[in-house]
Amino acid sequence: MERLLVKENPLLLPLNKEKTVYDGFITVQERDFRVRILLPPDHQIKLAKLHCCWQLKQLLRGYGHILKQRLHHSADLVGFVLEMKTVLEVALKSKPEYRSIPPPKYYSQLITEMEHLGWDKLVFIDTEFRTLSLKAEDSTGRQHVVTVKLKPKHPTEAPECSADLPVPMAITWTSKSTLNHIHTQFLLLLESLADFWKVLDEIDEKTWVLEPEKPSRADTMRRIAIGNNVSIKVEVDSRHPKMLPECCLLGADHVVTPLRNKLNANMHLWNPDCSVLQNLRDVLEIEFPSPATHEKSSFSTECGICYSYRLNSDIPDQVCNDSRCGQPFHQACLYEWLRGLPSTRQSFNIVFGECPYCSKPITVKMSTKP
Numbered sequence: 169m170e171r172l173l174v175k176e177n178p179l180l181l182p183l184n185k186e187k188t189v190y191d192g193f194i195t196v197q198e199r200d201f202r203v204r205i206l207l208p209p210d211h212q213i214k215l216a217k218l219h220c221c222w223q224l225k226q227l228l229r230g231y232g233h234i235l236k237q238r239l240h241h242s243a244d245l246v247g248f249v250l251e252m253k254t255v256l257e258v259a260l261k262s263k264p265e266y267r268s269i270p271p272p273k274y275y276s277q278l279i280t281e282m283e284h285l286g287w288d289k290l291v292f293i294d295t296e297f298r299t300l301s302l303k304a305e306d307s308t309g310r311q312h313v314v315t316v317k318l319k320p321k322h323p324t325e326a327p328e329c330s331a332d333l334p335v336p337m338a339i340t341w342t343s344k345s346t347l348n349h350i351h352t353q354f355l356l357l358l359e360s361l362a363d364f365w366k367v368l369d370e371i372d373e374k375t376w377v378l379e380p381e382k383p384s385r386a387d388t389m390r391r392i393a394i395g396n397n398v399s400i401k402v403e404v405d406s407r408h409p410k411m412l413p414e415c416c417l418l419g420a421d422h423v424v425t426p427l428r429n430k431l432n433a434n435m436h437l438w439n440p441d442c443s444v445l446q447n448l449r450d451v452l453e454i455e456f457p458s459p460a461t462h463e464k465s466s467f468s469t470e471c472g473i474c475y476s477y478r479l480n481s482d483i484p485d486q487v488c489n490d491s492r493c494g495q496p497f498h499q500a501c502l503y504e505w506l507r508g509l510p511s512t513r514q515s516f517n518i519v520f521g522e523c524p525y526c527s528k529p530i531t532v533k534m535s536t537k538p
């Protein structure tokens with residue numbers, strides 16, 4: 169029986185030679201509960217006394233009579249501990265809030281760590297003191313926030329960190345690490361991304377960005393207006409922000425084709441010492457319309473079918489290729505429109521029909537979204 173008890177509960181051990189006092193922890197659902205079991209000299213389990221830690225007492229409130237009953241029916245200590253674990257599991261299920269209550273030393277540890285880091289860095293903490301947000305300023309004065317979810321076994325277990333970044337927030341953590349370590353590593357990560365944000369800030373400031381509507385610090389893509397219904401989508405590499413980004417020109421063929429030819433012909437002129445915006449100007453040989461020169465309304469032309477700009481998250485990126493028309497449509501709107509006309513033909517996933525505005529031929533891919 170002794171061996172079985174140790175095997176099932178390696179943290180619960182006898183304190184004396186007579187093996188009448190057991191002390192330690194029992195583990196239920198990955199949580200350790202401190203217990204002490206006192207047995208009479210004849211080891212009769214019926215007369216055993218159980219001492220629980222305050223958490224366990226709270227948790228077992230309302231289960232006392234069940235536990236007593238189980239004690240009387242248990243054959244030996246192994247049986248009783250097993251019964252107790254079953255009761256605990258039921259209790260944990262009915263009181264989910266107890267499942268992850270950290271021990272008291274968690275809170276004192278948290279306060280010590282915050283005092284060390286500085287309370288002025290704390291921008292948010294939840295009522296359970298488990299999730300906190302810390303602010304950080306990079307060397308150019310940009311404000312950032314890192315959100316830290318602490319584990320009940322903090323600092324033994326690494327916390328989960330997240331932030332508005334284009335790269336995963338990887339934190340090196342040991343059981344001696346503190347919030348200060350997270351903050352320091354976050355600052356280093358911010359510095360490594362300074363060039364990336366500089367490139368994007370210039371684009372956001374000096375051009376009309378059509379997408380994303382409100383770029384976050386994590387967004388690597390910008391769709392920049394070039395002219396009416398013409399735009400370029402650039403995907404900036406956060407690790408190599410000044411290299412030639414992935415570019416995609418969007419708009420009617422007669423406008424986009426010459427630009428695409430310029431891009432291909434001048435690609436070798438890309439200078440990694442200059443900003444992405446400057447390079448795009450040089451390679452495409454254009455000036456981008458900017459908030460200083462144009463109104464945004466000249467670019468965000470709405471769909472010719474539903475008269476809105478956003479449809480779910482889509483923007484009208486299907487454009488009539490006729491140079492006098494150039495009307496944009498949402499893919500889903502155009503597909504639905506064409507499908508309803510008898511003159512429309514379909515080949516594989518391409519639908520051929522007429523532009524609802526100028527009646528010139530127009531094609532659209534079958535909508536893949538539901």
Ligand SMILES: [Zn+2]
Nearest residue numbers: 471474498501
């Ligand atoms: Zn539409």
Ligand SMILES: [Zn+2]
Nearest residue numbers: 488493523526
């Ligand atoms: Zn048209």
